[in-house]
Amino acid sequence: MVDHGDDIITILTTDHREVEQMFAELETLRGTGEHEQIRDVTEKVIIELVKHSVAEEAYLYPATRKYLPGGDALADREIAEHAEAEQLMKDLEGTDTQDPAFDGLLTTFMAAIRQHVLEEESELFPQLAKHADADELRHLGSRINAIKKVAPTRPHPSAPDTPPANKLLAPGAGLVDRIRDAISGRGKD
Template identity: 30%
Template sequence: MPSTHSTTTTIARRSRARQPDDALAVLRADHANVQALFEQYEQLGERAHASKQKLATRICLALTQHATAEEELFYPAVRDAIAECADQVDEALVEHGSAKELIAQILAMEEGEQLYDATVKVLSELIAHHVDEEEGEIFPRVQDSELDLVALGAAIVQRKAQVTLPG
């Protein structure tokens, strides 16, 4: 028979493993995932058109899922709970609009088209700026707020799973 300490430790590990991520952890993981995808894109050779297009489509899907969940769930909750974040939320929404335009351009382009790499690069730079502001200005205030971040995180995960690319 296992010792009480061992059993308690095992139960604690299991409950931690089942605990859903809070909203900030989900969004940070999305940010890290997209950054890694952009880095993979940069590593592909100049003539790897098909691989680049496939990876760019993955980036566009991840960003579309993330942006939809933020716009429908995260930003409204932040705006309602933290009045001081209204300007940052507005800026984030404008950045999302710009990202959506670039995503639409990328999805409409053919592999190897002249401005394809440049468009992906500009999207990457826009997203890096957006992430820096969001994680540096909004997330700390959200962390200190009364928002139920676990419930919000679960809703974000569920909503992201429902989103697909247009077309």
């Protein structure tokens, strides 16, 4: 693939690698009894994935619909996977790390995210690189970076996941989430 710098594909792939590093950290922490550290890493993963998902729903999936043959069906499938992942994130947030159900939820969540990433990187991204020009991919990358700065940091399973409603509501939900995070210290090292 041609290097497009900070294009949408590069940015989202970088996000995927960062999430995978956090998953590896969680796998290392399993069974150690480090429940507070497991909660901290889980919250960081959730924060990053919520911002990533909001960005994809605002810009990647509309581009998928616009540029890819069969893009509507592909975007719909990806959005449905996001909805499932968001519910899993909400469930993880509400489950104590010492609860026996937590480990099963975490396993299911990581498997779902890894499968989603595999599909995007092997199917969607190569098609997008083929059908959209480099300037558009860079433009979408700048949009992705901008929305991630104001996106929510907590899962909102009932929030809209398609434009224009998601683009309108995300900054407000993001502000509220960031205030809650600042007050609680959530997501801080």
